Amino acid sequence: xxxxxxxxxDMVGAYPVCTACGSRKIARDAxxxxxMATQAWELHSILDGFCCEDxxxxxxxxxxxxxxxxxxxxxxLNDAVRHGDPSNATIVVxxxxxxxxxxxxxxxxxxxxxxxxxxxxxxxxxxHDCGAVEHNGEKVFWKIDYFDHALKMHSPDAANPxxxxxxxTLMLASEY
Ligand SMILES: [Zn+2]
Numbered sequence: 001x002x003x004x005x006x007x008x009x010d011m012v013g014a015y016p017v018c019t020a021c022g023s024r025k026i027a028r029d030a031x032x033x034x035x036m037a038t039q040a041w042e043l044h045s046i047l048d049g050f051c052c053e054d055x056x057x058x059x060x061x062x063x064x065x066x067x068x069x070x071x072x073x074x075x076x077l078n079d080a081v082r083h084g085d086p087s088n089a090t091i092v093v094x095x096x097x098x099x100x101x102x103x104x105x106x107x108x109x110x111x112x113x114x115x116x117x118x119x120x121x122x123x124x125x126x127x128h129d130c131g132a133v134e135h136n137g138e139k140v141f142w143k144i145d146y147f148d149h150a151l152k153m154h155s156p157d158a159a160n161p162x163x164x165x166x167x168x169t170l171m172l173a174s175e176y
Contacts, residue, residue, distance in 0.1 A: 006156040008063040008065065009063050011157050012073055012157055015063070016061035016063055018059075019057070020057035021052060021054055023053070025052065025054055026051070026052055027051050027053055028046060029050070029051075030046045030047055031045045070159045071126050073159040074159050075127050077159070078127060078166070081144060081166045082112060082144070083113055084113060087161070088149070088166060089166040089167070090166075090167050091169075092167055092168070093105065093171075094175050096171070096172045096175045097171055097172050104135065104136075108140050109170070111135055111140075112131070112133055112140070112142050130144065131143075138172065141171050142169065143169055144167065145166070145167045145169070146164050146165075147166075149163070149164075149165050
């Protein structure tokens, strides 16, 4: 499974920085047009010129990713799937776990929904993307994978729900 190339500035959490002084305060040239209904000048089109508001440098900015912003977004999206939000998500239950019966499966799904005991140890990246719960002494793993909407490739940006289909897989520890 491949990864489609995405420009850095298309990624969630991307921001421009001045290549001369490192400032994040980059202004970009634009044209505005008068809107009679709102009685205001509104953004009409974006032009190619850039200017650093701190040092005045007009070179093209560099692009960086705010890792913490991305982490929080991914965590929130993963929590939503685990808590039962069906948008852009599929839940997969392994054959072994399905064979345990409806009733048990419902209890396990509830336990996974309620799980909140994340720590440095079980969630080192802070993305809430995998975990384990115990039911009647049996351990069940859950993990979330990120695909594109066609389910053919990895998601180009797991922090962007408009390009990501999440798959939550539930399996018995013995099936891992
Ligand atoms: Zn600057």
